[in-house]
Amino acid sequence: MSDAPLVDVRDIVAGYGDGPVLDGVSLSVERGDFVGLVGPNGAGKTTLLQTINGVLEPDRGEVLVDGATVNDLSSRAASRRVATVPQDTTVAFEFPVEAVVEMGRTPHRGRLSGDPDGREAIERALDRTDTARFRERPVGSLSGGERQRVVLARALAQATPALVLDEPTASLDVNHQVRTLELVRALTREGKGALAAIHDLDLAARFCDRLAVLADGDVRAVGPPEEVLTGERVAAVFDTPAAVVPSPVTGAPTVTPLSDPDQGRATGHGHEYEHDSTSGVGRDTGRSPKLGDLQVHVTGAGTAAARTVATLAAAGATVTAGVVPKNGLAASVAREHDVDTVEASPFEPVDAATEAAARDHLAAADVAVLAGDLPPSLRALVRDHDAIVRVTDGGTGRERRDTGSEEITGNTGEFRADSRATPATVVEAVRQVADRPVAADD
Amino acid sequence: MGTGTSTGTGGDAETGPATDADAATDTATGRSASRRSASARAVSWSAGLTVVLVAVVLASATVGPVSLSLPVVAKAALNAVAVPTGVTLTAASVGLGGATATVPLPDLTYTYLFSFPVDGTAETIVRSIRLPRIALGVVVGVALASAGTVMQGFFRNPMADPSIVGVSSGAAVGAVATIALSLSVPFGIQGAAFAGALVTAFVVYLVATENGRTPVATLLLAGVAVQTFLGAVVSYLLLQAGESIEQALYWLMGRLHTASWGDVEVTLPVAAACLVVMLVYTRDLNVLLLGEEDAHTLGIEVEQTKRILLAVSSIATAAAVAVAGVIGFVGLVVPHVLRLVVGPDHRVLLPTSAIAGGAFLVAADTVARAGPAELPVGIVTAALGAPFFLYLLVTREVHSL
Numbered sequence: 001m002s003d004a005p006l007v008d009v010r011d012i013v014a015g016y017g018d019g020p021v022l023d024g025v026s027l028s029v030e031r032g033d034f035v036g037l038v039g040p041n042g043a044g045k046t047t048l049l050q051t052i053n054g055v056l057e058p059d060r061g062e063v064l065v066d067g068a069t070v071n072d073l074s075s076r077a078a079s080r081r082v083a084t085v086p087q088d089t090t091v092a093f094e095f096p097v098e099a100v101v102e103m104g105r106t107p108h109r110g111r112l113s114g115d116p117d118g119r120e121a122i123e124r125a126l127d128r129t130d131t132a133r134f135r136e137r138p139v140g141s142l143s144g145g146e147r148q149r150v151v152l153a154r155a156l157a158q159a160t161p162a163l164v165l166d167e168p169t170a171s172l173d174v175n176h177q178v179r180t181l182e183l184v185r186a187l188t189r190e191g192k193g194a195l196a197a198i199h200d201l202d203l204a205a206r207f208c209d210r211l212a213v214l215a216d217g218d219v220r221a222v223g224p225p226e227e228v229l230t231g232e233r234v235a236a237v238f239d240t241p242a243a244v245v246p247s248p249v250t251g252a253p254t255v256t257p258l259s260d261p262d263q264g265r266a267t268g269h270g271h272e273y274e275h276d277s278t279s280g281v282g283r284d285t286g287r288s289p290k291l292g293d294l295q296v297h298v299t300g301a302g303t304a305a306a307r308t309v310a311t312l313a314a315a316g317a318t319v320t321a322g323v324v325p326k327n328g329l330a331a332s333v334a335r336e337h338d339v340d341t342v343e344a345s346p347f348e349p350v351d352a353a354t355e356a357a358a359r360d361h362l363a364a365a366d367v368a369v370l371a372g373d374l375p376p377s378l379r380a381l382v383r384d385h386d387a388i389v390r391v392t393d394g395g396t397g398r399e400r401r402d403t404g405s406e407e408i409t410g411n412t413g414e415f416r417a418d419s420r421a422t423p424a425t426v427v428e429a430v431r432q433v434a435d436r437p438v439a440a441d442d
Numbered sequence: 443m444g445t446g447t448s449t450g451t452g453g454d455a456e457t458g459p460a461t462d463a464d465a466a467t468d469t470a471t472g473r474s475a476s477r478r479s480a481s482a483r484a485v486s487w488s489a490g491l492t493v494v495l496v497a498v499v500l501a502s503a504t505v506g507p508v509s510l511s512l513p514v515v516a517k518a519a520l521n522a523v524a525v526p527t528g529v530t531l532t533a534a535s536v537g538l539g540g541a542t543a544t545v546p547l548p549d550l551t552y553t554y555l556f557s558f559p560v561d562g563t564a565e566t567i568v569r570s571i572r573l574p575r576i577a578l579g580v581v582v583g584v585a586l587a588s589a590g591t592v593m594q595g596f597f598r599n600p601m602a603d604p605s606i607v608g609v610s611s612g613a614a615v616g617a618v619a620t621i622a623l624s625l626s627v628p629f630g631i632q633g634a635a636f637a638g639a640l641v642t643a644f645v646v647y648l649v650a651t652e653n654g655r656t657p658v659a660t661l662l663l664a665g666v667a668v669q670t671f672l673g674a675v676v677s678y679l680l681l682q683a684g685e686s687i688e689q690a691l692y693w694l695m696g697r698l699h700t701a702s703w704g705d706v707e708v709t710l711p712v713a714a715a716c717l718v719v720m721l722v723y724t725r726d727l728n729v730l731l732l733g734e735e736d737a738h739t740l741g742i743e744v745e746q747t748k749r750i751l752l753a754v755s756s757i758a759t760a761a762a763v764a765v766a767g768v769i770g771f772v773g774l775v776v777p778h779v780l781r782l783v784v785g786p787d788h789r790v791l792l793p794t795s796a797i798a799g800g801a802f803l804v805a806a807d808t809v810a811r812a813g814p815a816e817l818p819v820g821i822v823t824a825a826l827g828a829p830f831f832l833y834l835l836v837t838r839e840v841h842s843l
Contacts, residue, residue: 053739079741086736094786095728099480103729107741111722158740 004067006031006193007052007082007162012061014051020059021047023217029195031161034188036208036225037197040238043214045197046087049164052195054078065162079107083155085148087166087197097142097150098135101125104157117159125156129183145176152183163187165196169203181207205229206252213237229253231336241310243303243333256329258307291317291427294434297361298330299323299382300371300391301346305330308371308391308426313337315427320361323350323378330371350377367434369426387433391426484790491794495801499580502808503572510564517558518568524552550707578701578709578765579807579819580800583772585713585762587799589755590773591780591792592720595727596751597658604759604773607665607752611672612642613763614694618676621690622683631693632705632764639760642668647752656748658734696769696820698807705765716758717796723751724788731786769820771827772799772806782834802827 005028015021021044029035037045050056051063054070063070065081073081083104101122109115126132129149134142139150148168155163165184169177177200185207188194198204204211205225213220213228215237221228226246234242234255241258295318298309305321306329313319322342324330334341342357344350350358358381362368368385382388503515528551533544560568589604597606605611616638620631627634646668650661676694683690726747729737734744759773776799777791784790806822 050735055735055738075738075743076741079739082739084736084739086739095731099728099787103732103740106725106729109725154740 004064005029006033006066007195008064009048009052010061010064012051012058012063014047014056014058014061016047016056021217022051022058024061025214025217025219026061027195027212027219027222029162029193031191031193032188033193034185034207034209035193035195035222036204036211037195037214038199038201038204038211039214039220044217045214046166048214049084049166049195049197052162052164053082053084076107079158079160081160082162082164083158083160085151085155085163085165085168087170094138094140096136097131097139097153098122098126100139100150101131101135101153101157104154107158118157121157121159125153128156129153145172145180148172148176148180149183152180156187161192163192163194165194167197167199170199177203201229201234201255202247202252205254206247206250226253229255231333235310241307241314241333243306243310243329243336245327245329245332256303256306258303258310258333291315291430291434294318294367294430295320295365296367296369296430297321297365298369298371299358299362299378300369300374301325301328301330302372303329304372304391306333308369309333309337309339311426312369312430313339317430320365322358322361323354323381355381367430369430389426389429389433391429480787480789483784483787484793487784487790487794488797491797491801495580495797495804498801498804498808499576502576502579502804503568505808505812506567506572508564508567510567514560514564515568517556518560518565519573520556521554521558521560521565522569522573523556524554526550527553574703574706575698575701575807575811576804577703577706579698579804581706581709581713582698582762582766582769583776583800583803584717584796585709585758585799586769586773586803587776588717588720588792588796589759589762590799591777591788591795592723592727592751592755593773594777595731595788596748596755597662598731598733599658599662600778601774602662603770604755605669605763605768607646607661607756608642608668608672609639609756609759610763610768610770611669611676613639613760614676614768615642615672615679617693617764617767618679618683618690621686621693622679624686632708636760636764639763640756642672643752643756643760647749655745656752658748661752692818693767695818696767696823697810697818698766699811699816701765709761709765712761713758716754716761719750719754720758720792723747724792727751727788727792728786767818767820769803769823771820771823772803775827775831776802778831779834 007029009027011026013020051058057071105115105118129152131149131153211225211228212222231244243256244253247254296312298321310333320340321334323344325346326343331343344354367387368382369389371391504510530549531546532549593602613635616634617631620634646664650656650664738744777795780795807819810817810819810822
């Protein structure tokens with residue numbers, strides 16, 4: 001039995017009455033395994049966890065924990081196999097910490113026999129989660145992070161082989177997020193199996209042994225974070241272009257969503273947006289205008305460039321890129337989209353061969369896009385092109401943009417997408433610039 | 443008999459404050475097990491409140507048209523303390539409509555533990571007139587307060603009271619129908635009230651249950667709807683009551699003046715059995731406060747536990763209401779006040795609420811009968827309880843459940 005997975009979800013269909021939330025999900029968690037469950041809101045993460053801890057009975061399929069079908073077990077027996085750290089831990093009550101942790105012993109306590117191992121388990125759980133020092137304090141008086149640890153202590157006191165956690169880090173600050181996940185990982189190293197729904201992809205990738213991507217009621221991928229988290233998959237599942245690059249610090253994949261961060265703000269500041277349309281940025285005319293047979297060359301760095309590449313590629317343009325910093329965000333996104341890219345080591349002068357390669361791309365392109373802040377050498381590279389779109393990053397101030405535009409003044413095709421650029425406006429700008437007749441020498 | 447119930451719970455009253463202090467010291471040193479301190483707190487608080495209860499009982503027994511001294515009352519009361527030592531079954535004939543049936547009823551024989559020499563008249567006044575009423579007050583108060591505590595915990599709703607699932611309204615319909623329509627039912631008005639209460643609670647439960655699940659929100663709303671409907675039925679029955687309307691109104695206001703040892707004999711075992719079951723489930727009630735989903739993941743059979751708690755608190759309430767009429771506020775206010783004092787842990791809260799409920803109802807009933815004209819005790823509980831509760835609300839921060 002020990003070689004069977006600790007948690008074995010077998011092809012389950014489950015939901016709350018109005019159509020299945022989970023449709024044919026299979027997933028297993030081994031002892032010693034820390035599996036992160038990622039996916040967009042409404043993908044069914046909580047539903048899946050509820051079928052594992054026995055709260056929800058699947059309509060079809062079964063969930064085995066430690067060899068037994070969860071729904072055939074009594075609540076008591078199931079709670080000796082799976083402990084749950086719920087999403088909402090802001091229960092407003094005045095129980096002391098220790099009493100709450102003690103509640104974790106409920107499935108082990110006999111009405112007559114009591115709970116001989118309880119004391120030790122409670123003390124261990126309190127020590128382990130560093131909550132022993134406020135054992136007397138009411139849970140209501142603790143901070144969110146401390147309260148989360150108390151609930152984790154409660155789950156530890158349950159002394160179960162399996163642990164499910166629903167967004168254990170959702171309301172915590174960075175320090176507590178890391179501490180919580182480190183603790184869960186340490187527990188799995190001691191033999192527990194853990195499955196945690198985690199919103200933050202970077203955290204999930206950093207701490208989990210494996211990730212399971214859940215979307216539209218189905219597991220899309222399971223495996224080590226670096227295999228599962230690809231820009232393409234993140235884009236498909238979360239419906240936003242994203243760049244995935246290894247973190248220079250931890251080496252774990254980090255995910256940077258590339259959809260315009262100001263998209264939400266544009267709706268919130270309607271007037272501002274209207275004004276900005278005078279600067280030449282078109283209104284958001286829809287989510288996916290097509291660029292058909294255009295060839296566009298993107299030069300730049302950072303999120304602005306990465307976003308632009310992803311947007312233009314998604315709009316159907318033939319995109320080339322360069323010169324972009326080697327292994328940077330833009331380069332990584334360009335790779336994701338099979339974009340022909342010229343890269344150069346950052347902070348070094350661009351050598352002649354590289355520059356020539358970039359010039360070749362530029363010459364072939366219908367439109368050149370300058371994205372983000374560029375060193376003068378690169379601006380010079382693009383200057384001669386007929387049709388230029390400038391995309392500046394959200395944080396760029398007006399002054400600097402003015403300076404920038406001065407430097408390429410005189411170029412007839414210039415078109416500036418400002419900080420409120422959305423994918424749609426960038427595409428629209430490219431479209432307009434491309435459609436504009438090439439100016440005669442004047 | 444009257445004080446027998448409660449002294450049993452409390453243990454030695456003398457050690458009350460000492461244990462309390464010990465528990466506090468344990469807490470301060472920080473190494474105490476919460477389990478130990480919870481039970482220690484339960485015992486010390488219960489002991490302290492039992493002292494209060496006994497004092498209230500004795501003080502109450504001195505009050506009346508004939509003023510008696512405390513030692514006389516104490517001796518007479520002790521003479522009334524009895525333990526049942528034998529059961530014989532006697533046949534009783536029960537009539538429903540025209541038909542009569544013979545049912546065996548248990549008849550207890552008692553052994554009296556004390557026999558102090560007390561003046562005959564005083565002994566009669568205390569044992570036959572005042573004590574049955576006080577004893578019934580204790581039993582009813584205990585039943586209502588403990589049922590209220592359970593209902594509030596169970597519903598996680600501070601407005602929940604023992605009759606939230608329509609128990610009192612059902613009892614009222616049973617009682618008022620019997621009075622107004624001069625029905626002949628087994629065990630009289632009390633039988634009708636008890637049956638009406640349980641039938642109503644069961645109907646509300648059935649209405650709110652679907653696929654074996656009883657969401658508390660549905661239960662609460664079904665209870666409110668049924669209570670409203672039964673309120674209309676009671677109003678209609680009152681219109682039909684004619685001469686007997688006064689008796690019906692008195693019943694509705696809640697009263698203890700018809701109390702007899704017979705009432706106590708019937709109500710006490712029911713209330714005691716229910717209280718024992720509730721006490722067994724205090725930990726489960728604590729866990730249920732975390733929410734049903736959490737409770738389930740902590741090993742509580744949620745639906746089953748809810749059924750048991752609902753059943754015992756409904757039965758306890760029905761037993762109390764059947765003999766005493768609708769006495770409001772005890773089951774709502776006493777648990778709240780005790781929660782403010784001893785905290786939310788049901789291991790401490792339930793026994794202390796129960797004892798305090800008994801003491802509160804006896805005190806209220808003493809006020810009710812002390813005046814020149816006797817008042818229904820339901821009026822007094824509301825008149826005393828509501829201002830006190832409001833005082834607590836404004837002076838202390840009240841946390842929701």
